[in-house]
Amino acid sequence: MATQLKSRSKVTEKKADPVIFNFPEEAQLEETIERPVIMQVKNLHKNYTKDTKVLKDINFDIREGELLSIIGPSGAGKSTLLRTINRMIEPTSGEIIFGDENITKLKGKGLRKMRTDIGMIFQHYNLVDRLSVFENVLHGLLGYKNSLQGILSLYSEEEKEKALEIITELGIEDHIYKRCDELSGGQKQRVGIARALIQDPKIILCDEPIASLDPRASMVIMEYLKRISRERGITVIVNLHQVDVAKKYSDRMIGLNAGEIVFNDAPEVMDQGIVTKIYGSKADELIVE
Amino acid sequence: MDIQLDRTNDGKIKINRPTRGQKSLKWILIATAIFTVAGFFMMDYSGLVLSQAIADTLNNLYQMFLQPELSQVGFGTAMSQVVVTLSLAFLSTILGAVISLFLAFGTAVNLSKPWLSTLIKGVITIARAVPTVLWVLIFAIAAGLGSIAAVIGMMFHSVAYLVKAYSEAFEEIDEGKIEALRATGSSYWQILFQVVIPETKSYLISWTFLRFEINFGVAVAMGAAAGAGGIGYELFMSSTFYYDMNEVGMITIIILIVAIILELIANRLKIKA
Numbered sequence: 001m002a003t004q005l006k007s008r009s010k011v012t013e014k015k016a017d018p019v020i021f022n023f024p025e026e027a028q029l030e031e032t033i034e035r036p037v038i039m040q041v042k043n044l045h046k047n048y049t050k051d052t053k054v055l056k057d058i059n060f061d062i063r064e065g066e067l068l069s070i071i072g073p074s075g076a077g078k079s080t081l082l083r084t085i086n087r088m089i090e091p092t093s094g095e096i097i098f099g100d101e102n103i104t105k106l107k108g109k110g111l112r113k114m115r116t117d118i119g120m121i122f123q124h125y126n127l128v129d130r131l132s133v134f135e136n137v138l139h140g141l142l143g144y145k146n147s148l149q150g151i152l153s154l155y156s157e158e159e160k161e162k163a164l165e166i167i168t169e170l171g172i173e174d175h176i177y178k179r180c181d182e183l184s185g186g187q188k189q190r191v192g193i194a195r196a197l198i199q200d201p202k203i204i205l206c207d208e209p210i211a212s213l214d215p216r217a218s219m220v221i222m223e224y225l226k227r228i229s230r231e232r233g234i235t236v237i238v239n240l241h242q243v244d245v246a247k248k249y250s251d252r253m254i255g256l257n258a259g260e261i262v263f264n265d266a267p268e269v270m271d272q273g274i275v276t277k278i279y280g281s282k283a284d285e286l287i288v289e
Numbered sequence: 290m291d292i293q294l295d296r297t298n299d300g301k302i303k304i305n306r307p308t309r310g311q312k313s314l315k316w317i318l319i320a321t322a323i324f325t326v327a328g329f330f331m332m333d334y335s336g337l338v339l340s341q342a343i344a345d346t347l348n349n350l351y352q353m354f355l356q357p358e359l360s361q362v363g364f365g366t367a368m369s370q371v372v373v374t375l376s377l378a379f380l381s382t383i384l385g386a387v388i389s390l391f392l393a394f395g396t397a398v399n400l401s402k403p404w405l406s407t408l409i410k411g412v413i414t415i416a417r418a419v420p421t422v423l424w425v426l427i428f429a430i431a432a433g434l435g436s437i438a439a440v441i442g443m444m445f446h447s448v449a450y451l452v453k454a455y456s457e458a459f460e461e462i463d464e465g466k467i468e469a470l471r472a473t474g475s476s477y478w479q480i481l482f483q484v485v486i487p488e489t490k491s492y493l494i495s496w497t498f499l500r501f502e503i504n505f506g507v508a509v510a511m512g513a514a515a516g517a518g519g520i521g522y523e524l525f526m527s528s529t530f531y532y533d534m535n536e537v538g539m540i541t542i543i544i545l546i547v548a549i550i551l552e553l554i555a556n557r558l559k560i561k562a
Contacts, residue, residue, distance in 0.1 A: 086472055088468060088471065088472060111474075112474040112475075112476065113474065114474075115471070115472060115473065115474035116473065116474040118472070119472075119473070120472035120473075122465055122468075122469060124463075124465055126465040126466045127466070127469070128466055128483065128484050128487050128488060129488065130487045130488055131483075131487050139469075139470060139473060139475070139483060140473050141473075142470065142474065142475035142476075142479045142483065143473045143474020144474075145479070147476050147478045147479055150475065150476065150478065150479030150482065150483060151478055151479060151481075151482040151483075152482075153483070195469075195473070199473060199474075
């Protein structure tokens with residue numbers, strides 16, 4: 001699969017615009033229902049205090065290689081839901097089954113091991129500004145290393161080669177030794193994606209990955225996420241504000257309102273009525289198309 | 290519309306509403322001004338001829354700074370004594386910095402447990418409240434007056450100072466960056482050395498160097514007060530023992546030049562980091 005990716009990026013390099021890809025129609029329409037379930041979220045609740053219930057009885061399955069977007073108004077619990085999946089936020093009750101294991105019970109080493117299987121990218125990229133692009137990408141491997149290797153930045157040549165491959169694939173190979181604060185927003189987000197990819201994850205969680213980017217850079221990032229799910233078979237879960245973007249790229253959409261799932265289906269099913277249900281009465285203003 | 294207006298006692302409109310803190314600060318400043326003026330009137334001026342005193346002072350200053358020369362101490366000795374003082378400062382700063390780094394990890398609220406942070410902060414605040422000289426004298430009980438007590442005492446106060454500076458720098462770190470590494474499965478120590486230290490490196494360097502400058506000044510004083518040796522001891526001898534104004538002036542100028550050089554290095558480091 002890696003060679004396939006490489007050859008494709010080589011071809012596109014010759015074009016004026018190396019970052020926009022067109023997917024064959026059949027890939028777009030491929031049925032996702034057939035794919036095996038890799039994670040089940042069951043009866044998930046999260047209360048910050050007794051009265052502020054952020055997530056109420058969340059149930060859904062996550063399938064291999066799908067691009068799943070979570071939409072909903074601010075404060076609906078999108079970020080909380082995403083972070084409970086890799087236990088950055090502890091759920092109050094409920095189960096998350098990931099690879100035959102209930103990960104809500106994991107601790108210490110087991111928890112770290114589980115997190116290496118789930119990559120994460122962020123709205124504000126969350127890169128270490130003062131380190132190089134190369135170093136930031138290699139941070140994705142820390143979960144696999146012991147503390148001393150991590151402290152002293154001891155990476156093997158093999159790991160460096162792997163990082164280079166991913167960096168090249170994402171088209172930021174000209175900047176490997178630049179400090180991350182010298183990059184543009186779109187480039188930073190690609191470093192973020194590279195850091196997640198080098199983990200060799202089964203799932204990548206994206207928390208508003210395009211909310212701080214201009215429309216063009218946003219499109220590039222969404223195209224990359226789509227490619228990752230298609231070509232590597234990695235499940236990508238994206239929190240989004242933009243309903244139109246979500247409709248365009250997702251295999252499945254989950255609509256969240258006040259901590260409850262009010263929609264969970266293919267994007268084709270999504271219509272104005274459902275958007276209103278998710279966002280409330282002001283939904284008309286949200287649809288730009 | 291009804292506006293709630295504050296008026297002064299004679300009915301004039303107030304244009305602001307001072308908080309409790311601002312009010313008490315105002316009274317503290319007024320009290321300070323009164324005590325300062327009153328202090329001058331309460332001093333003992335008997336036996337003082339003002340014209341004579343001013344002339345003598347000017348003469349001393351003239352001898353010190355316009356006719357500086359070394360008499361008891363040779364230039365080579367003076368230089369080697371400056372190196373001794375610098376070494377005292379360097380040793381106490383480096384030892385203090387290493388200890389402070391680890392204590393600061395425990396103090397920064399975003400990297401530590403609340404109880405540990407409060408505990409270290411409490412101890413550190415007490416340690417900082419006690420002046421360096423006192424710490425040196427306290428350690429002199431165990432180590433005897435001399436350079437060992439001076440280094441330990443200065444280190445102690447440096448730790449108290451640097452832990453606060455470091456931990457405040459750590460607390461400024463964007464929580465998201467730590468979160469990002471936690472999400473990759475990184476361990477606590479990996480996060481400290483891959484995010485926290487790189488992100489705060491320039492602060493760490495400039496704070497440490499600032500403390501080195503302070504420690505240089507303290508080391509000069511310790512040479513005299515605690516018998517730690519170095520240029521401070523020579524200064525003490527030539528002023529109190531030989532009453533040699535010209536030499537006091539020369540030594541002061543040497544110390545001043547070293548301090549200026551340190552300041553220049555500090556600025557250069559800050560730009561580079």
